[in-house]
Amino acid sequence: MVAAVGERDADENRARELAAEREQVARAQAGDRQAMGELLRRHGPNLYAHVLLPRLGSEAAAQDALGEVYAKVVERLDKFTWQGVGIYPWLRTVALRVALDQLRARKRTVLWEADALEREVDKESTATPVDQQLSDRRDRETARARVEAALGRMHPRYARALRLRVLEERPRDEVAAALEVTPATFDVLLHRAVAALRKALTDVEDVGDG
Amino acid sequence: MAENEPRKPKHLEEVQGPDAPATEDELARAEALRVALDDASRPSEDAELLRALALAESPRPLAEAAQDALVARALTRMDARKARVKSHQRGVVVRVTFGAAALIAAAAAVVLVVGRSGNLDGGTQPELAHVRSTQALFDQPFERGQATARADRIAVARTADLRQNRFARWGVK
Amino acid sequence: MTRFVKQFRMHLVLALVVLGLLVGLACESRSTPSPHDAAEGPVLDTEILAFLSLARAGHHQADILEGTGNVDGALGSLERIVNAPRPHPGQTIPEVEETLADAYARMADLRLTKGDVAGAKKDVDDGLTHAAEPTYFRGHLFTMYGIVEQQRAANAVDAGRDAEAAEARTHAVALLREAMDIQERVIGKVLGDAGADR
Numbered sequence: 001m002v003a004a005v006g007e008r009d010a011d012e013n014r015a016r017e018l019a020a021e022r023e024q025v026a027r028a029q030a031g032d033r034q035a036m037g038e039l040l041r042r043h044g045p046n047l048y049a050h051v052l053l054p055r056l057g058s059e060a061a062a063q064d065a066l067g068e069v070y071a072k073v074v075e076r077l078d079k080f081t082w083q084g085v086g087i088y089p090w091l092r093t094v095a096l097r098v099a100l101d102q103l104r105a106r107k108r109t110v111l112w113e114a115d116a117l118e119r120e121v122d123k124e125s126t127a128t129p130v131d132q133q134l135s136d137r138r139d140r141e142t143a144r145a146r147v148e149a150a151l152g153r154m155h156p157r158y159a160r161a162l163r164l165r166v167l168e169e170r171p172r173d174e175v176a177a178a179l180e181v182t183p184a185t186f187d188v189l190l191h192r193a194v195a196a197l198r199k200a201l202t203d204v205e206d207v208g209d210g
Numbered sequence: 211m212a213e214n215e216p217r218k219p220k221h222l223e224e225v226q227g228p229d230a231p232a233t234e235d236e237l238a239r240a241e242a243l244r245v246a247l248d249d250a251s252r253p254s255e256d257a258e259l260l261r262a263l264a265l266a267e268s269p270r271p272l273a274e275a276a277q278d279a280l281v282a283r284a285l286t287r288m289d290a291r292k293a294r295v296k297s298h299q300r301g302v303v304v305r306v307t308f309g310a311a312a313l314i315a316a317a318a319a320v321v322l323v324v325g326r327s328g329n330l331d332g333g334t335q336p337e338l339a340h341v342r343s344t345q346a347l348f349d350q351p352f353e354r355g356q357a358t359a360r361a362d363r364i365a366v367a368r369t370a371d372l373r374q375n376r377f378a379r380w381g382v383k
Numbered sequence: 384m385t386r387f388v389k390q391f392r393m394h395l396v397l398a399l400v401v402l403g404l405l406v407g408l409a410c411e412s413r414s415t416p417s418p419h420d421a422a423e424g425p426v427l428d429t430e431i432l433a434f435l436s437l438a439r440a441g442h443h444q445a446d447i448l449e450g451t452g453n454v455d456g457a458l459g460s461l462e463r464i465v466n467a468p469r470p471h472p473g474q475t476i477p478e479v480e481e482t483l484a485d486a487y488a489r490m491a492d493l494r495l496t497k498g499d500v501a502g503a504k505k506d507v508d509d510g511l512t513h514a515a516e517p518t519y520f521r522g523h524l525f526t527m528y529g530i531v532e533q534q535r536a537a538n539a540v541d542a543g544r545d546a547e548a549a550e551a552r553t554h555a556v557a558l559l560r561e562a563m564d565i566q567e568r569v570i571g572k573v574l575g576d577a578g579a580d581r
Contacts, residue, residue: 031292033285040281049269057262063276063366064373070284074291105380110262143266150263157228166260167267172244181229187240188232194243194256197263341424341431343477345518351566352523357489358442361482365439368478371427 014131021086029078036077040070043091043132050136051095054143055117056102057110068098089129096121111146111201153200158193165190275359279347279367286346338378339371424477430470431478438464438482445489454493461490465509484514484524491527495534503531517568525562529555 027035044066052062052069072094080090100121103114130138147167151159157179164175165186176186232240239256246254250261344364352360441464448456464486469479487510494503507528514521536551 031288033288036288037281037285040284041277044277044280045272048272053269054266057265058258059265059270060373063272063280063370064377066272067280067283067370067374068377070280071287074284074288102377105377110259111266143269147263147267155228162260162263166264169264184237184240185229185232187244188236189228191236191240191243191256192228194259197259338426340426341476341478343516343518344481345520345569348519350519351569352485352488352519352526354492354527357485358439358446360485361435361439361442364478364482365432365435368427368432368435372429372432375427 018084018086022082025077025080025082025087029080036074039087040073043088044070046088046132046136047091047095050139050143051092052099054139054146055096055099055110055112056106057112061102061106065095065098065102068102069095072098083129085129085131088132088135092135093121093124096124111143111150113201150197150200153203154193154196157189158196161186161189161193162197273366275363276366276370279363280370282347282349283367283371289346338375344368425471425474428470431476434467434470434479435482437467438486441486442489445493449493454497458490458493461486461493465490480513481518481520484510484520486510487513488520488524488527491531495531500531500535500538503534504528507531517565519566519569522562522565522569525558525565529559529562532558 021039024035024039028039047069048062048066052065053059056062056065069091073091076094080087083089096117099112100114100117103110103112103117151162161175161179164170164178165172170178172186173183176183179186179189181189242252243254243256246252246257247260250257344367347363347367348360441460445457445460448454448460465483470476487506491503491506491510494500494506507524510524510527511521514524532551532555536548536555539545539548539551
């Protein structure tokens with residue numbers, strides 16, 4: 001009973017938030033600078049952290065992309081039609097397309113290949129839009145699943161080296177000791193692990209949404 | 211995957227094994243990677259890939275200064291877009307007023323377009339960021355003791371513009 | 384034929400007059416560049432970025448030195464900014480001008496901590512040469528100028544120079560009022576733009 005009441009309160013809060021966002025979007029579409037700024041400030045950090053950064057693999061590239069996303073929002077917001085889950089799904093699609101353009105231009109290996117991202121963008125056009133919280137959770141899970149898939153396709157010793165040094169950010173000497181090698185030998189191991197990672201990324205199957 | 215179940219080797223490193231003796235080339239590349247991991251200003255595709263791996267696993271939040279600069283730039287674009295719309299409307303009024311001859315109307319359109327946008331080809335030139343006041347990056351009067359934060363914001367914003375110019379020149383929309 | 388020639392000449396003269404007016408209109412739209420015009424001036428490039436990065440580093444270095452009580456060292460870091468070679472010499476780059484204005488404002492602030500009122504005033508004067516437009520940069524320099532005059536007034540009081548103190552106080556009030564006027568003009572422009580299309 002208490003849980004049901006809590007759920008109802010949460011639903012009512014969510015409905016109020018959506019109504020407020022709808023009004024804010026309408027004001028931004030009418031040219032209200034402050035409303036536009038508030039929309040970008042509210043959603044930009046999530047687009048950056050969950051959509052752009054994992055796919056582009058660098059903070060500089062993700063910031064550039066976010067700037068481009070904002071520019072497209074300013075140019076195209078008048079074409080957006082309100083949906084029941086808010087504006088975030090539309091913003092996320094814009095961000096995915098910008099990320100795809102930039103991946104195609106950069107020609108460097110990151111966790112996502114342009115083809116895989118293109119399939120993701122195509123799926124978005126027919127998928128049922130979901131709210132921001134669920135969307136962010138799925139994006140985080142997708143990114144981590146990609147990492148695990150890549151680590152799972154290489155020699156376990158390389159995977160362990162990458163986990164300890166890169167994902168857990170442990171100091172070089174500590175990781176070398178954990179792997180029972182000298183630091184200089186660990187450097188070579190890590191270099192080989194990177195080569196294995198590049199190969200694993202080209203082998204990784206498309207990891208779909210959760 | 212358990213550590214006591216190595217995958218079947220498929221290429222040279224795996225045939226040699228992770229702990230096989232290193233070649234001179236590998237030693238040099240390993241050292242270059244070590245240096246690049248310690249110093250982000252050193253260019254290294256391998257180090258970039260490792261940072262991408264880390265960011266996919268644990269994304270870092272966007273710095274507030276960067277967010278402020280990006281939002282301010284977007285709002286400046288919004289202002290410029292409004293100005294272009296108004297300018298276009300004025301151009302239509304001018305052509306109607308001087309509609310006595312087709313030559314005058316066409317000449318008016320050409321002169322107005324060239325005069326206001328510098329573009330004869332209908333906007334196929336890449337839109338590049340030009341130098342301009344940084345006033346738009348700031349919402350409030352300045353406070354003492356905040357000069358460093360202002361310098362940070364200006365540098366971040368214009369760095370983003372410069373990268374955007376590079377992408378625009380490459381034809382990335 | 385004659386009538387046709389006459390009409391053609393009349394239309395040609397009319398067309399040339401109108402073209403001349405329109406060229407004048409188009410040129411006028413570009414003849415008074417404001418610091419907020421997004422399409423004037425050269426394209427942003429690495430030379431300009433290098434200067435902005437140098438300025439950024441200079442301010443951070445000044446923070447560290449100021450934090451250890453080394454005000455002269457902090458001033459040295461800022462002097463490096465204002466004395467650095469300008470990108471695109473001969474061209475006015477708004478970002479560079481505003482960065483210089485802000486550096487001078489900070490230098491004035493630091494000199495005041497040393498009691499160097501004359502030096503602080505010179506910094507403000509130098510800064511104002513780089514901030515001619517009504518922006519927060521100019522407003523901030525006027526605020527600093529007002530503070531400099533406040534300090535001059537205080538020094539004059541301590542030295543028993545009452546007339547000079549009164550004059551400096553009056554000047555300070557006027558400068559701070561000017562600073563507020565500039566800030567209000569900037570705020571008013573922003574609010575005006577936001578509501579323009581409602």
